[in-house]
Amino acid sequence: MSLGVKEKNHVRLVFLGAAGVGKTALIRRFLMDTFESKHRRTVEELHSKEYEVSGNTVKVEILDTSGSYSFPAMRKLSIQNSDAFALVYAVDDAESFESIKSLREEILEVKEDKFPPIVVVGNKAESGSERQVPVEDALSLVELDWNSRFVETSAKENENVLEVFRELLQQANLPSRLSPALCKRRETLPKQQALRPPMNKTNSCSVC
Numbered sequence: 001m002s003l004g005v006k007e008k009n010h011v012r013l014v015f016l017g018a019a020g021v022g023k024t025a026l027i028r029r030f031l032m033d034t035f036e037s038k039h040r041r042t043v044e045e046l047h048s049k050e051y052e053v054s055g056n057t058v059k060v061e062i063l064d065t066s067g068s069y070s071f072p073a074m075r076k077l078s079i080q081n082s083d084a085f086a087l088v089y090a091v092d093d094a095e096s097f098e099s100i101k102s103l104r105e106e107i108l109e110v111k112e113d114k115f116p117p118i119v120v121v122g123n124k125a126e127s128g129s130e131r132q133v134p135v136e137d138a139l140s141l142v143e144l145d146w147n148s149r150f151v152e153t154s155a156k157e158n159e160n161v162l163e164v165f166r167e168l169l170q171q172a173n174l175p176s177r178l179s180p181a182l183c184k185r186r187e188t189l190p191k192q193q194a195l196r197p198p199m200n201k202t203n204s205c206s207v208c
Contacts, residue, residue, distance in 0.1 A: 011172040012061040013165075014078050016103050017088035018096040019067030022123040025155035026088065027064050030165055035156055041066075044074060060169070079110040084117040084172035086164060090124040091152065094132040097122075104146065117171035118148040121164055126154040 015023040019041070028034055031047060045064040050057050065078050079085070087103055089096040100120060107116050120142045122133060135152060142150040149167050153160040 009056060010059045010061075011084065011169070012063060012082045013084050013086065013168045013172065014063040014065060014082035015086045015088055016065055016075070016078075016100075016107075017067060017086075017121075018090075018093070018099040021067065021088045021090040021093065021096045022155050023067070023086075023088050024064050026086075026121065026123060026153065026161055026164065027062055029155045029158060029161045031062075033158075035158075037156070044071075044078070076106070076110055079107055084119070084168045086119050086121050086168060088121045088123055089133065091122045091131050091133050091135075092124055092129045097133045097138070115147060117168070118146070119164055119167045119171065120146075120148055120150045122150070122152040123155060125152040125159065126157045 015027060017023050024040060024045075025035060027047065028036065031049070044066060047062040047064070049060050049062075051060065052058075063078055063082060065075060085107055087100040089100050104118065107118065108114065120138065122135070122138055125131075138152075139150055142148050149171070151160050151163050151167065153164060155161060
């Protein structure tokens with residue numbers, strides 16, 4: 001994030017990924033602290049929240065997109081109109097990990113930016129899950145090759161969900177003042193230990 005860029009008071013975050021990886025579950029866990037195990041097919045759903053920070057209103061929109069590739073025009077429009085991106089895959093689904101690679105390429109093409117604000121999320125990392133994507137492979141690709149942020153989560157067990165949104169808001173260049181307000185609003189969430197090795201200091205940031 002460039003220090004010369006003016007902070008925003010409005011931002012849109014978009015969640016992209018294959019069907020069934022848990023995009024909706026992550027958003028619901030963050031907004032309502034609930035989890036629904038049954039998969040519900042999503043076409044597109046926009047959530048909007050406002051925060052009062054230092055007398056200013058900060059608006060955060062969260063776009064939950066379809067995992068179907070039947071809506072390419074809708075997906076392209078979602079990318080065009082968004083400020084930061086969560087690319088979600090399931091650690092027990094190798095195909096979903098492959099799908100985020102093509103989604104990243106599409107973001108680069110649409111935004112015409114070699115380093116767009118992206119957080120790659122390996123969801124369904126709860127204990128007992130049958131892992132198909134080794135964390136080392138994901139870390140190597142995302143942080144070394146793409147220079148993006150990587151977080152493993154479990155919407156089911158409420159692991160590292162808040163960390164994803166902290167990082168997205170940081171990369172979207174929202175005011176740093178938002179962080180305490182965000183933490184206070186989600187104070188029911190315990191602080192989680194990241195399910196990953198520490199990042200290099202040059203690629204790490206603390207939002208809260």
